[in-house]
Amino acid sequence: MASPLKMTCFECGAVNRVPSDKLSAGPKCGTCGARMNDGKVRELDPATLAKAMKNDDVPLLIDFWAPWCGPCRQMAPAFQQAARSLAPQARLAKINTEDHPKVSQKHNIRGIPALLLYQNGREVKRHAGAIPAQMIEALVRNNAKLS
Template identity: 65%
Template sequence: MAENVKLVCLECEATNRVPAAKLGAGPKCGTCGAKLVDGKVRPLDLKTLLKAAKSDDLPLLVDFWAPWCGPCRQMAPQFQQASQNLAPNVRFAKIDTQSNPDATVRFNIRGIPHLILFQNGREFARLAGARPAAAIEEFVRQNVRMPA
């Protein structure tokens, strides 16, 4: 991994540089003080998603979901568990497709829940349907080189 990691704050959209060796220490945004890598799933809007997907040096896994979707609500705790298990090597976020319909068009989402993994400034892999935490983690491990 690079000496410094570039991360977009998912709260205020400020770009931060964090020493790679300090990712596990809970780095905070230099602008707003929000934690950058803490194993929590962060809600996003389309603008923040586009900036983070383009700029982040860490992989970003995004859950496209809606509040009325039963499978989405069932998968939410599993997605959170996977986020905790893979931190600080991967960041997890979710985008409400009901509140952000442009996101479904932009990313050609045909059904939810739908996971998209972003890495190196582009979409890297997709996974459709509700999954348990172990399957989400395996999906990420298959598509991202994880540190030992």
């Protein structure tokens, strides 16, 4: 049996254990039944974000953004494209810094868009500024341990 990987459900916040060889089989949350890694970018609340950053073994790339930010809006389609390309090996999510300013303060975000890559409970890489999908994918592939 493959070693289990911890993944936080973006819908209900439950931490699930998923066998590493089953990531591509479309695992669902054992609590709420939501898909765990379908290649879609999810908007997170601060509690779910904190839990995922702390617990997830699967690489997690967070986009700190705001609706008024032109570069943030410009990068959004590329971020979604990268999420589809990287699934199921990594997950991408967003947090709105305008709705949750304390989260950006806590993570020392000085400018947006800011991308923070987390794996196994620690920050692995940080990038400030809008980048195309290929560079988002390279940021994850070059800095995270993919299953």
